[in-house]
Amino acid sequence: MxxxxxxxxxxxxxxxxxxxxxxxxxxxxxxxxxxxxxxxxxxxxxxxxxxxVGEYDEGEVVDAALEGMVEGLGDRWSYFLTEEEYEAQNQRRTNQYVGVGVTVNYASEEGLQIVEVTAGGPAEEAGLQPGELITAVDGFSLAGEARYEGANKIQGEEGTTVSLEVRGTDGQTRTVEVKRTKLETDPVSAEMLENNVGYVRLSNFYDRSADRLKEEVTRLQEEGATALAFDMRNNGGGYLSQLTDMLDFLLPEGPIFITRDRAGNEKVTQSDASCVDLPMAVLVNADTYSAAEFFAAELQEWGVAVIVGEPTSGKGYSQQTFELPNGSAVAISTGAYFTGSGTSLIGTGLTLDKEVYLTDQGDAQLEAALELLEQ
The missing domain is CATH 4.10.220 (Light-harvesting Protein)
Incomplete structure (x- = not known):
């Protein structure tokens, strides 16, 4: 026992x-x-x-902690996304999204500046116009750093209504109620300009952008284009795979892009011999970021394109987005990238062949690019 x-x-x-x-x-x-x-x-x-002892939402506490942790990196390119923001981003990157149909930039510290209104979209029906400023969304002020949250706040569930405080070009402020709807965007538009210059405007480097650029450039060549002008203004970049597909299509054989991770491992992307043998120009401005910057830099490096417009920020890091168990996500800089010759844009941005700023009349940047193509 x-x-x-x-x-x-x-x-x-x-x-x-x-x-x-x-x-x-x-x-x-x-x-x-x-x-x-x-x-x-x-x-x-x-x-x-x-x-x-007080009331609180554990999810909000965790989100705030994660957001603060990413901000603590001191890297302007890394960011945190709530579950809702992450879902919206994933949808937007398919070039489909639920929103009101406006393209904005962050040039003004007072809010989101409208640079384009989607034809036939809710924003156009509500009377919004390029040049106007969205200063608040559902009562949330977009002044200062808060403007970077504006795009996500404008998007939401299909069929719901968002209240926008809008300052017109005349300085008058009005409140506009706009119904969100599902919109499909074409990332590329193109037309033939005078003197047989093919004009190609690219809005992002997300899904289908490389295929659409190839289609439009091929069409313009078949129609007799003798030069190409690529408009990368207000293009915030996107997927590196789309960028390298475009560069491979446009450039001859050789290295076109280099990435380097934290451990120092390098990956060099090569182009094949097939290329587009035409003189080119690239239009850029202060809101030309990431893949859009490197598109211009690589074409210039190969000697096939001139760059016209405004100084750019010099983004030289790529971000990976990691989904977290609660549905939120962190996007953190995990790699540095370089042109095919090993040049980084960090701290310098693009080297402009001609620095030109827009005025109230015409498109001085496009006109300058066309002049350079004629030389």
Whole structure:
């Protein structure tokens, strides 16, 4: 009887010891993964859940912590997305989205400046026009840094209504109620200009953009284009795969893009021998970012294009988006990228062949590009 009791106690102690060791090993692994700072975050959430006496939403607490953590990187290109924002981004990157049909930029610290209104979309029906300023969304001011949240706040569930405070070009402010709808965008538009110059405007580097650019350039060539002008103004970039597909199509054989990760590993993307043998120009402005910048830089580096417009920011990092267990996501800079010759744009931006700014009359940047193509 005593022997049986001893065996039972021994078994219980062995189980307890196993649990302790397992937990200890688990905590050790966790500590190695996140360090004391990461454990401090977990402990902070634990204390809030165990001790805080007020009402709170745990999801909002976690989102705020994650957003603050990404902001703490000090990298303007890394960002945090709530579950709703992440879903909207994924939809937008298919060149389909639920919204009101406006393209905006962040040039004004007072809100979102409308640069384009989608034909037939809700914004056009509501009377919104290019040049106007969206200063608030559903009562949320878009002044200062808050303007970077504006696009996500304008988007939402199909069929719902969003209230926009809009300042017209005459300085008068009005409130406009606009119904959100599902819109499909064509990332590329093209036309033949005078002197047989093919004009190609690219709005982003997301789904279908490379195929559409190839289609339009091929069409313009068949119609007799003797030069090409690519408009990358207000283009915020997109997928690197779309960029390299375009560059491969346009450029002859050789290196066209280099990426380097944290460990220093490099990947060099090569173009084949097939190319478009025409003189080219690229239009850029302060809102030409990322893939759009490198499109211009690579064509210029190969000596096939001139760059006309305004100085650019010099973005030289690529971001990966990682979905988190609660449905939110963090997009963090995980790679540096370079032109085919190894040139980075960080701190310099593009080297302009001609610096030109828009005025109230005409398109001085396009006119300057056409003049350079004629030389």
């Amino acid at each position: 005593r022997k049986k009791r001893f065996s039972l106690i021994h078994l219980l102690l062995l189980v307890l010891l196993t649990v302790v060791v397992t937990v200890g090993v688990g905590l050790g692994v966790i500590y190695q993964m996140v360090g004391k700072e990461g454990l401090s975050l977990l402990e902070g959430l634990h204390l809030i859940n165990e001790k805080f």
